[in-house]
Each structure stands twice: as C-alpha cells, then as structure tokens.
Amino acid sequence: MSNKFQAVVIGGGPAGYVCSIRLSQLGIKTACIESRDTLGGTCLNIGCIPSKSLLHLSENFFNAKNLSNLGIETGDIKLNLDKMMKNKNKAVTILTKGVEFLFKKNKVTYFKGVGSLKSSNKISIHDKQTKKETIIEAGKIVICTGSEPISLPKINFDEKIIVSSTGALSLNSVPKKMLIVGGGYIGLEMGTVWSRLGSEVHVVEFLDHITPGMDREISKEFMKILEKQGIKFHLESKVEKIKNNNNSATVSILNKEGKKSDFKCDVVLVSVGRKPNTKNLNLEKIGIKINKNMTIKINKNFQTDVKNIYAIGDVIEGPMLAHKAEEEGIAVAELIAGQSGHVNYDVIPGVIYTSPEVASIGKTEEQLKKDNKKYKIGKFPFMANSRAKAINEAEGFVKMLSDQETDKVLGVHIIGPHAGEMIAEVAVAMEFGASSEDIARTCHAHPTFSEAIKEAALSVDKRAIHS
Ligand SMILES: Cc1cc2nc3c(=O)[nH]c(=O)nc-3n(C[C@H](O)[C@H](O)[C@H](O)COP(=O)(O)OP(=O)(O)OC[C@H]3O[C@@H](n4cnc5c(N)ncnc54)[C@H](O)[C@@H]3O)c2cc1C
Numbered sequence: 001m002s003n004k005f006q007a008v009v010i011g012g013g014p015a016g017y018v019c020s021i022r023l024s025q026l027g028i029k030t031a032c033i034e035s036r037d038t039l040g041g042t043c044l045n046i047g048c049i050p051s052k053s054l055l056h057l058s059e060n061f062f063n064a065k066n067l068s069n070l071g072i073e074t075g076d077i078k079l080n081l082d083k084m085m086k087n088k089n090k091a092v093t094i095l096t097k098g099v100e101f102l103f104k105k106n107k108v109t110y111f112k113g114v115g116s117l118k119s120s121n122k123i124s125i126h127d128k129q130t131k132k133e134t135i136i137e138a139g140k141i142v143i144c145t146g147s148e149p150i151s152l153p154k155i156n157f158d159e160k161i162i163v164s165s166t167g168a169l170s171l172n173s174v175p176k177k178m179l180i181v182g183g184g185y186i187g188l189e190m191g192t193v194w195s196r197l198g199s200e201v202h203v204v205e206f207l208d209h210i211t212p213g214m215d216r217e218i219s220k221e222f223m224k225i226l227e228k229q230g231i232k233f234h235l236e237s238k239v240e241k242i243k244n245n246n247n248s249a250t251v252s253i254l255n256k257e258g259k260k261s262d263f264k265c266d267v268v269l270v271s272v273g274r275k276p277n278t279k280n281l282n283l284e285k286i287g288i289k290i291n292k293n294m295t296i297k298i299n300k301n302f303q304t305d306v307k308n309i310y311a312i313g314d315v316i317e318g319p320m321l322a323h324k325a326e327e328e329g330i331a332v333a334e335l336i337a338g339q340s341g342h343v344n345y346d347v348i349p350g351v352i353y354t355s356p357e358v359a360s361i362g363k364t365e366e367q368l369k370k371d372n373k374k375y376k377i378g379k380f381p382f383m384a385n386s387r388a389k390a391i392n393e394a395e396g397f398v399k400m401l402s403d404q405e406t407d408k409v410l411g412v413h414i415i416g417p418h419a420g421e422m423i424a425e426v427a428v429a430m431e432f433g434a435s436s437e438d439i440a441r442t443c444h445a446h447p448t449f450s451e452a453i454k455e456a457a458l459s460v461d462k463r464a465i466h467s
Helices: 014-025 041-046 048-065 081-105 185-196 216-228 322-336 365-370 386-390 419-431 436-440 451-460
Strands: 004-010 030-034 109-112 114-117 122-126 133-143 147-149 177-181 200-204 232-234 238-244 249-254 260-265 267-270 274-276 309-311 350-352 357-362 375-381 397-403 409-416
Touching: 004 014, 014 030, 014 041, 014 081, 014 322, 041 048, 041 081, 048 081, 048 185, 133 322, 177 185, 177 249, 177 260, 185 200, 185 216, 185 267, 185 350, 216 232, 216 357, 216 365, 216 397, 216 409, 249 267, 309 322, 350 419, 357 419, 365 375, 365 397, 365 409, 375 451, 386 451, 397 436, 397 451, 409 419, 409 451, 419 436, 419 451, 436 451
Parallel strands: 004 030, 004 133, 030 109, 133 309, 177 200, 177 267, 200 232
Antiparallel strands: 114 122, 122 133, 147 274, 238 249, 249 260, 350 357, 357 409, 375 397, 397 409
C-alpha cells in the first residue's frame, strides 16, 4: 500500500468519516485514521446511538408497565437489563460496521491507531497493540478528533460509581438513587433512561434553570414535565465534593442559601460538558494555535494557522452535535476539492430525545431581545392538536418567532411528541428563507403532529383555527 495520500483525515467520528467519504466521492485519494477499535466516533460508540437506543427501550418498558391505564392488561412486566444492554450494543456494532463498509465501498483507506502530526504533511500512526509506527504523507490534513467529557476538579471517573455519560450508558444494575451533576441535555437524557428503569433521579444544577441556551419558556415547561415524571431538581446548587465509597458515593452540595448538605447515592453522573480532544496531535509544535476554550483556531474555510491543515467537528467552536460535525465534513471536503463548501450555522437544529422530545432551531426569544430585534410570536399547544389528543401525548407546545417587519422565520422551539422529526420541516423552510405566512399557507396532513407547526405559524398573525 502506498503511504502517500492527497488527503488524510484524523478521527473517524461523524466529522471524519463523512469528510473521508465525501473526499473520496470527489476523486481525492483519502485515508482516515481512527484510534478507537471501531469507526463512528463518540456518536456511534458512546453517544447519540447507544443513548437513543436506551431511551427507546426504557420508554417501551415504562409504557408497557402503564398500559393497563389504557385498557391493555399485560400482566407482570419485568426488566432484563442485561438483554437491554445487549440490544443497545448490537445497534452500535451494526452501525459502526456499516461505516467500515462505507469506507470500503468508497475506497477510503482506513488506518487503526493514534495519529499525530510529524510536520505539516507527515503523520505518524501509532498502533497501540503492535506498538508499531507507520508514517504517511498527505497534501491536505483534516483534524476531526472530537471531544471528551469534562470532570469536576479532583474528581475521577471510575465509570461504576462516579460515571461520565460513557459509564451511564453501560451500568450493570439499576441504581436505587442516582445523582446527576448538570442539567444539560446529555444528563437529562441519561436521567430519563434510569428514572424509567426504576432509579430515583436527582439533578443538581448551578444555574436557576436547566438546559442553558434553550428558549426559557420551553426550558421551564420541560422542567415541569420532567418533575411530573419523577425527576427531582436542585437548582442554584453547587456540587463541592464527591466521595467515592466504592459501593456508593457521598456528594457534598452547597445550595443558594449557603447551606451545605451531604447526599448519599449509588451512582453519580457528572455531566458538566465536554472538552475538545487535542491531545497526542503535536499541534503547537507545527504551529497550530488553540483558542482559550481549547478549540482549534480556524478561519472561515476551516483552515488552521497551517493552511493545508483543517479542523472540523467537536474540536472547533460551535455546538457539539453530530449533524453539525457532518455538515462541516462535507463542506471542508468540497473546499479541498476546489468547490464552495459552506455551513449555515443559523439553521442547525438541536434535539433532546426525552418524552416528550424537545427541538429547537434558530434564535431564542432571549437572543432576539439581546439583539434588539423586533419579533412576532406564534404559539400552539399540543392539547389542541387532534393527533396528540388521540394518542394521549398532548403535553407541550410549538413556539414560532418571526421578524416583525418581514415575517421571516427566525426561530422555532418545540416541546412535544416527535419534535425531533418535526423540526426538519422548519429547517427546510428556514433554509429557503420562509416567512411564517409561507408555513401557514402550506397544507399539512390531518391528523398529524405537524399541524401544530402550521397552527403556530397561523398564530403569529393571531389566526390559529384550533386554539
Ligand atoms: C451521551 C451522548 C449523547 C449524544 N447525543 C447526541 C445526539 O443525540 N445528537 C447529536 O447531534 N449529538 C449527540 N452527541 C454529540 C455527538 O456525539 C458529537 O457532537 C459528535 O460525535 C462529534 O463528532 P466528531 O466527529 O467531531 O467527534 P467524535 O465523534 O468524538 O469523533 C472523534 C474520533 O476521533 C478519534 N481520535 C481522537 N484523537 C485521535 C487521534 N490522535 N488519532 C486518531 N483518532 C483519534 C476518537 O477516538 C473519536 O472516535 C452526544 C454525545 C454524547 C456523549
């Protein structure tokens, strides 16, 4: 095998594998280096996919236990956690193998090992098993090394008692009591899983609200719904210390009144954010600069300070989301091929896969206020949506924000059934620069949840029909 490539991608997650495939499609001889045993990165191995699998399975378990309320008698429903985990692992294996197949199909050369820059066009690959080093050469290099969980000062993950999201995806028994540090989307998704499976879940959040950055009205409604589901919130509280007692943990919490208390639980999930993964790369030595927040510094074309080296995905600024990383993968491949790759950062949806789901795109009301932008609001509750009522899933609402003068849609925030699927309609509309009137005049099938989006658009001009 020749060790000279037109492009080498370091990291085989959503940014890296998508970029590698697109580069190959564009006729560029490409290799991708991945240090993990399987392709797909955080997303497929320890992120999006295993968490969505467990969310789905735990929801089925919870619903099955409550079917008798709907007139369906099922008898004694029992949890087999081992089987549930095997099911989750099977989904991960199928999908990661699928990426390997796509590499073969698209003629991307795949190297297993840790990639590190020797110079601006030489990369060393260290094979952890054989301890062998291979040097390859590249015209262009794309760094896609992703991110890893942050812990609190002096607190180490043992992934059994004090866990990151990775450990929380693989617990071998249902904790009686679980404490989650941080009220962001990853913590809340994992908290929902374990709460449905039987844990008493507590969330400690430093701020006075959960899901920072989300439209506040939606965030308030979300917390209310999660509380109703049994999750307990401790806002404006700070975790000062976590003691690992080997079969339990003691968490020292300081609340807003300055009162300290010790909380004993079986498992603590520390979910306070993620940091870009720039270790092992030798960046500084070859002149690539890092921003204060540890992301790699790039220009608008994703180029680092060394112009033939690019960076994309979680390792650069912006929301740490798989689909954002994928968009950047395609854009940078097209730029390398001399085309005009581009990412529209104003239209990147964000979804929380709880029940109900929460989905957002564009500006929040708080951002519009901060920007002094004049806006109109349309809202529609799922209580008034016939499909949601028919299937007993009528919590939540759609909120649409549009420009007061031009009526252009600026942001849409949904909490409700299948919100994560419905937000795609709004993404397409926003990409085409739609107004709320455009959405209001588009025929939506009946009875569907998406009629709530049409009604929210109608409500922008106070002409919703069903509320
Ligand atoms: C629990 C959880 C749930 C999530 N759920 C969602 C979700 O529902 N939707 C969503 O959009 N996002 C979700 N995310 C975030 C999503 O996983 C990331 O945004 C996405 O994976 C980023 O892609 P990436 O390619 O930039 O990085 P990664 O997926 O982290 O991939 C980087 C890869 O590079 C490899 N690597 C690192 N250093 C080297 C090196 N020196 N040499 C070779 N390889 C290296 C790593 O092993 C890794 O496989 C979730 C994350 C977590 C943790």
